[in-house]
Amino acid sequence: MAAEHAVLGLLALEAGAGHGYDLARHFGPGRPLAGVIRLEPGMLYHHLKKLGRAGWVSAATEAVPGRPARQVHSVTPAGQAELRRWLTEPVAHTREVRLEFLVKLYFARRATGAASLVARLVGEQRATLARLEGSLAGQLAALLPVGPTPAASDTDDEAQDDAAFARLVLELRLDQTRAVLGWLDRLIDERTADGGAAGAAVDVPPQEA
């Protein structure tokens, strides 16, 4: 659903309206979003239709002399609300950070009231992943005491190998999650250190930590 919200977000940034061809250029080479999400024109028009069906954008045909007619898509109030909702919701899994969270972050930084929005989004993302880290660490701790008998070969090789593999999987997930947490912490530090533009940056508490 990241691609869809990226289209919605782009429309919102362009004063609430825009047409497909114009939007498509934001995903071209050199543009900041190109490093995060890839979107062919075909899919872009598909998403615009879906957004229309959801009632988040409305379309109107605009005639330009000497040019092909174009569809102007406008963000509806419902679309604004949806975008706002999506921008405050962290992603649940580490693997979703790379694409979906980065797209959220991009639009949160550009939105009106960016300082508090970003602080809230990043803070809740940190809390969500910290919970995940705790869960993974717990699973790992519960797994380690399994093989304390190196001499006893009564547990068969396959089961022991399976346990070792399960440990590797958990360790990888933990390392990946901790890497993201470290990155988020640097993000938070930089933001609280420099920008005093909006004092609300530190005032927004993460809800339900």
Add this chain to the structure above:
Amino acid sequence: MAAEHAVLGLLALEAGAGHGYDLARHFGPGRPLAGVIRLEPGMLYHHLKKLGRAGWVSAATEAVPGRPARQVHSVTPAGQAELRRWLTEPVAHTREVRLEFLVKLYFARRATGAASLVARLVGEQRATLARLEGSLAGQLAALLPVGPTPAASDTDDEAQDDAAFARLVLELRLDQTRAVLGWLDRLIDERTADGGAAGAAVDVPPQEA
């Protein structure tokens, strides 16, 4: 393509043949592969058909009295070769490590000649990601000198913000890649430290580093 090769690998482990229902249990709760890849029965039968079309497995109907007839799928020589090829090929991107590389690792550990196979796979994966790390670090270094003029506001805010965002994206990718590299290094250390079962473990050089 990881799911497909996982099915192929499971058949190879079960003495080269097995039937769908039996295979499906390997993806059930508590099994080591369940922590890595999820595969509903429907998709499993779909993959078995695909493997058949590719010539990697062949199917035969087996009648069991008092039970529904079942299809016994056998790995062909071409399937064996394909599995072997796949097991020596590292994944190209960091995001593929979590699913595809872990599946490769699982089967490499179980294959005959596991020690050298694992050493080779892990070594080449390390080399591949080390190259990626170098590339990302280079891009990041090329990006940093962009904003050395804090007083000059002639570059507009949006462009500066885009550059800052691009830096964040690269930093995240770099952190994630480094986390995986650290995990791979621990894997290599553990293997060279304990198991002297097959001396080939250290002898296999990564090709084309």
Add this chain to the structure above:
DNA sequence: AACTCCATGTAATGCGTTACATGATTCT
């Protein structure tokens, strides 16, 4: 004359997900 820009899509193909259909047998 050939190419690129503008602008919007459709078509084909395949993958993934969920749910359901079938029908005998063995466990509780």
Add this chain to the structure above:
DNA sequence: AGAATCATGTAACGCATTACATGGAGTT
């Protein structure tokens, strides 16, 4: 009697990818 196990799939739906179709206007 009811549930779970064995065993194999199909059907429906939506998403993603790639390629192509269309056609005028300006550029080289």
